[in-house]
Amino acid sequence: MSQKGFHVAVVGATGAVGQQMIQTLMKEKFPIGKLTLLSSARSAGKKVNVNGEEYTVQEATPDSFEGVDIALFSAGGSVSKELAPEAVKRGAVVVDNTSAFRMETDVPLVVPEVNESDLYHHKGIIANPNCSTIQMVVALEPIRQKFGLKKVIVSTYQAVSGAGAAAVEELMDQTKAILNKENYEPNILPVKSDNKHYQIAFNAIPQIDKFQENDFTFEEMKMINETKKIMHLPDLQVAATCVRLPIAVGHSESVYFEIESEHVTAQEIKEVLKDAPGVVLQDEPENQLYPMPADCVGKNEVFVGRIRKDLDEPRGFHMWVVSDNLLKGAAWNSVQIAERLIELGLVK
């Protein structure tokens, strides 16, 4: 760190998450001495305006990381796999928003509200979890701390911005075409690199990321495996069904969970969440108050409502969890990790 602040690099600066990372760094008044914006060769040369100053995005190469203190990666798994170790070699701490290193045993997978202390064990790379995982564990962790946690079954309602800025454009263009009774050709969603593409406007697609051998999607397996790792609960039962919907920003989740304690009321769950870090409780059915994606856009918190005790299972509960997938689900969690690293003295 120079006297003026840290040299921060954003890799994938022109993407949906990269753009949010830059904005979040500014909004949070992150102690930046120098800002370097990097991207793949395809996007290099683009101009990006940051607080009135124009930056030219440069192609990310191993040498780009000379002198960098903190590198925030969000340019896809293959870029991270190739360049994150190069950045570490050159002395940077990497916060990686891709799935490249998340399940590696010597890479901490961190949501600061849940497992900040895992940062102490970092070896240069800290992984930022999957968007849909982050918001769920922020809501579950305070409940686990007080009542234990045995089982989680989640169904997601995910926004298209999770698939990138081009997917949001596809949603909007397709919606216009359908309203105007014009033709359109889906070619991004559900998964750009997969074989078939489907209409997302006025539709629901029960596929996010590619199918695995066990017929779960990779997104579903991320939620399952990452939740166990972040919460340090290897035996937690977790199941997920992930669905893409015609929403631009804001993931929602219908979460069923079973706790270990007996005789707990929904009111006690609400009390715990009311004071939980990073959580905003919005749960007043009598006033029709509950979280919705349209209300969470641009906010860092995780919004929780619709908390009910299961009518049959005495340790079972239901809740509805909503968050801005580009912020707490990605950019804000990454910047928050970087902030915590600095505060804990874990950046050289």
Add this chain to the structure above:
Amino acid sequence: MSQKGFHVAVVGATGAVGQQMIQTLMKEKFPIGKLTLLSSARSAGKKVNVNGEEYTVQEATPDSFEGVDIALFSAGGSVSKELAPEAVKRGAVVVDNTSAFRMETDVPLVVPEVNESDLYHHKGIIANPNCSTIQMVVALEPIRQKFGLKKVIVSTYQAVSGAGAAAVEELMDQTKAILNKENYEPNILPVKSDNKHYQIAFNAIPQIDKFQENDFTFEEMKMINETKKIMHLPDLQVAATCVRLPIAVGHSESVYFEIESEHVTAQEIKEVLKDAPGVVLQDEPENQLYPMPADCVGKNEVFVGRIRKDLDEPRGFHMWVVSDNLLKGAAWNSVQIAERLIELGLVK
């Protein structure tokens, strides 16, 4: 019944479901001798075109049912409560698509693929279940028959047409306004008669129908109570979270269920559903084949896919169930009940 066919009355003929009922009667070549189209006073006088013939919709009164053999009601619970008994008094058999009589012990609540034999006990009124319940029990019943059923946890992804034709208009107008960066004022969804109305375009609203004392919505309690009644499983554990989405037609459901049998594979569940009445199995992850609302519109069947065995619970499974909420969820199930009543000789 006259020699030419039955005198059929459709009550609520100008509504979203009423219109589908008329179309379904025509498409199914229902043996109609005379067709009477009825509505509330508000819609009376409207003209409706049926197979090229113009009908004037008349205000439904007790006397409207003189000579009627079969009356299909879909004009709201209060109309059914007032007029269905009047129709029965005059000798009609009523198939009621509202929630007015569904939970009454002497009113059969029928999905023909599941509990057709309950029709034998009718006393003039047969209730058509809630749309989201119907498609779920069609998929669950063949599984129950072969393997037993202990527990169901469902999260729904429901289309706005379930809230009527005006709600679809609200979705479309609001979507246009948002794309054009114009203002709009929501005033129908989530529940017209409730206090607050929210944006549905590009949003998810976790409220369908009004909240009950236990903080579940009425829609959720319908799914819970109706499923137990239709399946004759009063002790079945059922939980539901119901969510409204920016989709015009086609409800989807993420269903977790636990069976009684042990050592059953996902493949065996698929085999059962492949040959089940009213079900179309669409489950080829390797070909990205799964049900989606955009594909189910205008079809009578219930589409099932994404069948997976739970990774922890040996008797637990997940599936994704999609159907046209206006057809199998309403109009087609009602007409199907009427067809079965005739075939079983249960219409006088």
